[in-house]
Amino acid sequence: MSAAAADRGKWGSPLEFVLSCLSYAVGLGNVWRFPYLCYRNGGGAFLVPHTIMLFLAGLPLFFLELVVGQYSSLGPSEAFKMMAPLFQGLGLATLVVIILVTIYYHIIIAWTILYAVDSFKAELPWGSCAYDFNTENCFSQLEDLKCIASETTSDEWYEYHTTAPISESLVLGWNATLAENKEHPLMTFWNQSCHSVVSLCTSRGLVALPNNRTHCFNTTLSQNVTAASLHSLLGRVLSSEEYYSRFVLGAGYGADWEHWGGIQWRVLVCLLVAWIIAAICLVKGVASAGKVMYFTALYPYVVLFALLIRGATLEGAADGIFYYISPQWETLSKAAVWGDAASQVFYALGLGCGSLVTLSSYSNFHNNCHRDAVIVTIVNCLTSILAGFSIFAVLGFLAHHMGVSVPDVVQSGPGLAFVAYPEAVLHMPQPQLWAVMFFFMLFCLGLGSQIAGLESITTAIMDKWPKLRAHKALVGVGTCACCFIAGIPMCFEGGVYLFTLLDWNSAAWSILIIGIAETVLIGWVYGPNRFLENIAEMGMKLPWAVKMYWKSCWVVMSPLLLLGILIFSLYEFTPAYYGTYFFPQWVDGIGWLLGAVSVIPLPLMAMYRIYKRREKGMELLKPTEDWGPAHLREKIMNDSHKESKFNYLGHDNTACEFDVINSQGMNI
Template sequence: MSAINDGVGGADRGKWSSPLEFVLSCLSYAVGLGNVWRFPYLCYRNGGGAFLVPHTIMLFLAGLPLFFLELVVGQYSSLGPSEAFKMMAPLFQGLGLATLVVIILVTIYYHIIIAWTILYAFDSFKAELPWGSCAHEFNTENCFSQLEDLKCIDGENTRSGWYGYDTTDPISEALVLGWNTSDTVTLVESHPLMTFWNQSCHSVVSLCSSKGLFALPNNRTHCFNSTAPNAAAVSLHSLLGRVLSSEEYYSRFVLGAGFGADWEHWGGMQWRVLVCLFAAWAIAAICLIKGVASAGKVMYFTALYPYVVLFALLIRGATLEGAADGIFYYINPQWETLSKAAVWGDAASQVFYALGLGCGSLVTLSSYSNFNNNCHRDAVIVTIVNCLTSILAGFSIFAILGFLAHHMGVSVPDVVQSGPGLAFVAYPEAVLHMPQPQLWAVMFFFMLFCLGLGSQIAGLESITTAIMDKWPSLRAHKAWVGIGTCACCFVAGIPMCFEGGVYLFTLLDWNSAAWSILIIGIAETVLVGWVYGPNCFLHNISEMGMNLPTAVKWYWKSCWVVMSPLLLLGILIFSLYEFTPAYYGTYFFPEWVNGIGWLLGAVSVIPLPVLALYRIYKRQERGMELLRPTEDWGPAHLREKVAIKDVYLESKFNCVEYDNAACEFDIIDSRGEHI
């Protein structure tokens, strides 16, 4: 019982102030940036609404069962994953360490997104939002500004200030168009069509003719190969290679991509991002100073505020012209995509990513709950709210994409490049068209900051808890443990602040939270469903006061024993079979880089076999003892009671020869019960 005497799982770990605080903490952890920027871009990449089908199936057959499983393990044992899984079955000692490796990798690269939100938030206070203009030195001639284009349209009836258009000879334009000059001179003079290109306004006619094509009246978004009614159309967007100003701001100014950096030439430091990254880690460290006592209070705001902004953006997006087309693309399922294993792999990955499964954070959060907390109710609430939030964010972003597609004359998938930057392109673009855009921009990016910080606090709590569970004496120095953890992660994240940093970010995102967490999820279900036993696990649940109906028990048992492990195993096999090497935009990473990516994924699961072999080699347990709970496994208050009794008996034995009366005293455990 030495681990107990050292304070593992003891009362000094701290507790949530209320059950609501725990629910909001789980909600703040689960509902994060993945719902806003990852779920929509996966829908975007996998054909829109069809992605909702595998996502929902994965949610209820794998996501929810694992979510509830992790909450039960943490609440029942009052331990972090590194200790809890080891006590459930010594052979699975590496499972806790595997989750720790995953959360460390995710925490390091995830925080760079928070740094981007801080940079955007500061720039939102400028008189002119910088991502709405093409007048910056980092912009290219392909830059397309919606705001400038609207100015060109507003000036169509004003002859002065046009570029690339011969205003003195409307007859020549009519000839280019192929119209009858006698009928169209008046039309050309009174209804010229203008659009923004290369920092100024140009006539659609001149742009089309420069490409050897024709323009037609009342169409400013396309050029045609003839003037016939059935002429083939080509969008000006693709013809001119236009790139949204908000996309250039994100890729060229914030990330520094596009200036020649690659894996061999990492480029210069993006000092603005580095300063913002330092600020992000400093804020996280402040939130961790008092452990759950301070982190729990932060969750009240980070969990609720984002919904105010998301609903506001949805309402505004739905009122924009073309929004219906984007929403239709979102909800219209393309069933043929369901035959692709990659779609199912993305769905499983998103469920794990959004709910934070396989990272140990849920075990950590629930380890601070009261023993009789109804975590079954909490698991269902958080999972459903998480799913609805992803769908809500999808409606918001696709409404905006529909508006952009309508205005640019392209299809929804052609608006911007899909990827993590989708939320840093489509949402900021929508903000430009809202009244008081600076105010909305600040609110939006502060929302992203809150979403990211809420998830990060839970992840950091998992790391610091693992440290303090391993060395309980450090609990007296929680603040320094948190500060030291944040400092180390900050240093590890510095390479992502260079111009080539987005490539490292992409590599980490591609590999650290993909196939490795599927293996961890399989290991967790095998541990509970086949080693520890579903009946014993359900008995532990009833010990905590959760009396589940028989049908519900059968649902959990069937998921833990059969459906979840088989489903995850199938997705893992197909995902590995159809695995695509990492790339960013049109830049495909070298083979040696993808080798590093595989290594990053492998590092997350290597602890499982290595520590299992180590446990067998140590021979502390023999045979079936490796698959049975240790004597330390169980509720914290029972371990505490046993430990106090040991101390009492030892004290009584030592003082018998001096004064038996001195040993007559009551011992009361942490729940106020006499021992």
């Protein structure tokens, strides 16, 4: 290994690289984002566009980025520039995206730390309604179970119904069950204490049935009996949802875009701790980080399977799972659903952010990244589906006990995972232990993805200024410090609005444009045949049918599919909102600006290369002399004289081939 290569670092083994890709790709996007997108887009129907996008766009781009990084041993900023000078801005665009994502993504890690700390308390705070931040609408499933257990025999129900106006149909139904219902009244939890269902229904001019603790019924004499759920009548909000929205986020205290509210000091401290941990991991480098990946990549599956098993045993879980797997086909006609599927694939796999190019740039030149791409993509998809089963089982349980449909349990949004999963933990033996394990799992998932993103940023800096490699620790610490400062506004009571705006725009339509640019570069400029030859140089022998699959994806299917989704997504674009709060128009403008900043480097750097006139005509679309494997590039750079360079090329077939490839034009 050359000194330069040694300075840059290498993975200790091919397995470490696979695990690092798994740790990066299998992250919070699977556990946090995928379930809420299914929740928002009709359950099982979302799996159809998601699967199509995964294999026609996600996997081809994933493999493409791994090849670029491994073949060149460079980060995206330098690699794409050398492949075609006109596409110099592509690497910078991916850098802007990963910077924006890294800043707001770390807030989620801060939340997991806050939850983990509170998990050590004798009573898990999201399971109770007895805190200052709770409202009278707070509903605790644990407290409700205590109310049910306190039910005693009483004549209240009988006395009430001797005078209440009721319909004949209701009377017939009640008479058939009176002998089996001796314990009255039915009790439920509301406004910090237990109340009888009878009294709650009466206060709203309705009546209660003897076997129904979740609904009230109309008191008219008509045969058309209607029911209303207590959940909607009382405006109930799960205690876990209030803990997340009011305590963790500080939302609900009147903050908006005009009044940002006070700072959430606990979140700020957790954010600082999260960035300190990230900085320590970054300073250690890929050689040390690879060892940690053995744990961070595998441990989450233990917890996910445990939560799935527990969730499946809860009463009503089947309803949630049925909603999850039952496709609502009418949603497939909405472009927004396909746009969400595309953004989720890009988000979950980490495409268009430069991180995969960076990770693979530390791989051995002859590593089988084709195998790695297939394994990671399939495991990523299965992990998303597994997380969906876990979370919808819990939603089914909650819907059953609250007397509502699955979509009405909690608000659809990023906080879904911070409501449903913690609620599941409450119903497990030793809930504190499982809470610590779960939030440590989320922390591992988030940190694994973040380290890869931060490596992309620091690698881009050190590839641009190689002398900084001697000060890698300072570069890493400085990067983390800047990102921490940029994330401070999201620690205020109104910070969730900025978080939502970044999530809505930074990894949405702009990242589709980056994906289109990558496929155009490989499929139409650099050439798929030449790209497949580069793959063969690295020792990967692909069958003819597999080559045809990759070529058809890079040249036709991926760019056309992404272009179509981009057009329809922009046509039906919905401005960002949080819950019932819709952002002002000037905030929507900022959102568009955030998306535009991610793609502006593409045309700007193209015009810069044309203006500088370092390359003319077709030279802008051809690889530069520096493009190629690192070991050949270093040999050429180390030749002190032009004559000795040509002599060397004349006596080394591999180097001659490298020189000939660089002299060719477009090869499609």
